[in-house]
Amino acid sequence: MTKYYKENYPRPQFVRDSYLDLNGEWNFRFDDGDEGLSAGWKNGFESRKILVPFSYESRKSGIGSSKIHEIVWYSREVSFTSLGQGGGRVILNFEGADYETQLWVNGIFIGSHRGGYARFSFDITDALADDAGTVVIRISDSLSTAQPRGKQRWLKENYDCWYEQTTGIWKSLWAERVGESRLEHLHIIPRYDDNAVDFEYVIEGRKKEKKIEVETVITFKEDVICSLREMAVRDCYSRRFSLESDNVKWKVKYWCPKSPHLYDVCVRIYENGMLTDEVGSYFGLRKVSTDSSRVKLNNMDCYLRMVLDQGYWEESGLTPPDEEAMKKDIDKILAYGYNGVRKHQKTEDERFYYWADVKGLLVWCEAPSFYELSEISMERAQKEWIEIVRQHYNHPSIITWVAFNESWGIPRIIEDKKAQNFTQAVYYMTKALDDTRPVISNDGWEHTKSDIITLHDYASDGNILRRNWSSPEENMGNKRAFNGERYAFAKGFCYEGQPIIISEFGGIAYGNTEGGWGYGNVEKDEDAVLERMDGLLKTIYSLDGICGFCYTQLTDVSQEQNGHMYMDRKDKIAPDKIFKIIKQ
Structure with a gap:
């Protein structure tokens, strides 16, 4: 905490x-x-x-x-x-x-x-x-x-x-x-390779005739790492702080799933010597990158074991019932053996991301889709996506931005230049806002410019999935379709050595499935579900070049009844049994 x-x-x-x-x-x-x-x-x-x-x-x-x-x-x-x-x-x-x-x-x-x-x-x-x-x-x-x-x-x-x-x-x-002179926005950029952090301050209400000072105090537990009070001569400015300290074991503390260390921050604004605003925050020192066809966290290979979560509740819909419910979801994800979650088609309550930061859960943040391509939809989607990225930037748990999903809203992107240009524009806009995280242009298939190639394949068992990916060179070369008649890239785009992740698969329906559905046959007993899951995971782990996965899904959602849990969060199968398959 x-x-x-x-x-x-x-x-x-x-x-x-x-x-x-x-x-x-x-x-x-x-x-x-x-x-x-x-x-x-x-x-x-x-x-x-x-x-x-x-x-x-x-x-x-x-x-x-x-x-x-x-x-x-x-x-x-x-x-x-x-x-x-x-x-x-x-x-x-x-x-x-x-x-x-x-x-x-x-x-x-x-x-x-x-x-x-x-x-x-x-x-x-x-x-x-x-x-x-x-x-x-x-x-x-x-x-x-x-x-x-x-x-x-x-x-x-x-x-x-x-x-x-x-x-x-x-x-x-x-x-x-808030004070007349106040901190409007704080942009925190971890610089892992330099053991440092950059702060970008936005000051509201600064008047030239008044002396505005900004005090920044960075602590780790009870130790003061940095403390600086300086005059603000501009409404927006940046400052770098070294995090190396003799009071901290190994000089600095990094954030990762096994050790999600967080630094605390206090920023105070003074007007003519009088305190007018005080804001508490925090950050994690970590680095996300892609290199040698791998996703890397803190310059080390990071195999992503994720679960898809749509964030619906039986009694409250898209709104979490309370903060405790979000914490329990994160604990359950970790209990199942996953190290990450793909928040699908939704920006969650910010307290979810907070507890992911604290508990060390990796998160993919995804834009909610529109479903027709027009000047209006492009303008609205782009504006809202900028707001989302700026709002959630400081969370260390968020390691990837997902701008589009399965060609929704851009259904002809395979050859439509307008759709291709728009996804590239959003990709580069996102990279301009945040050059520290990978950006995925079109999760599932038909990628344009993308830092990770993410593919969806709802093969019903491991043998079919293995046949689908028996020749990854053909898949990546757009010579072989998968998941129906889908190809990895839109026309004019090709594989450039990016990491490859199976970012949707599984979706096995089990439980009270009357009127509901999943992918493949509806299973009637627990052993059949576990056998199918085990076969799919064994295949994915054996595929050369695949560096992660995202299983569908955490909970049932209305008629889609293929979750590990029912919509009321009751387990269908004991978490330890799923854990053994995920962590094999």
């Missing part, structure tokens, strides 16, 4: 003492006739109740309706006095709301945001009266395939591997009071 950790605090990478939890009961209305604006709902209303942060589709919200409602409203009287007095600004933070959010406080329009998977914030100070206000939120969603929607269905019923939609607030809602 890190020094500045607070239980249930929604933003563990950027912690302030000032914090007001706004989860809980809110007034709630559907607006199927889009009458709320003209009817003055922005001024507040009394109506049925909903439990935030759960979407109305989930049973945990208190409503539990699967019917599609494209416009929803929330209203609540809020006092912000518990945040303390003394001026400054009151910021309202949305961890996630799907899809287009508009905010009013005391009838005054504050602002809007588009996108369902990244954090956004509003300064509501000037609209408050005596530190209180009527907070009203209007959120519109749709079944449009031009908006990033991940695994949310765009038909009225579930189908294949797409599930119930998520509308409105689905992550934590909270407020904080």
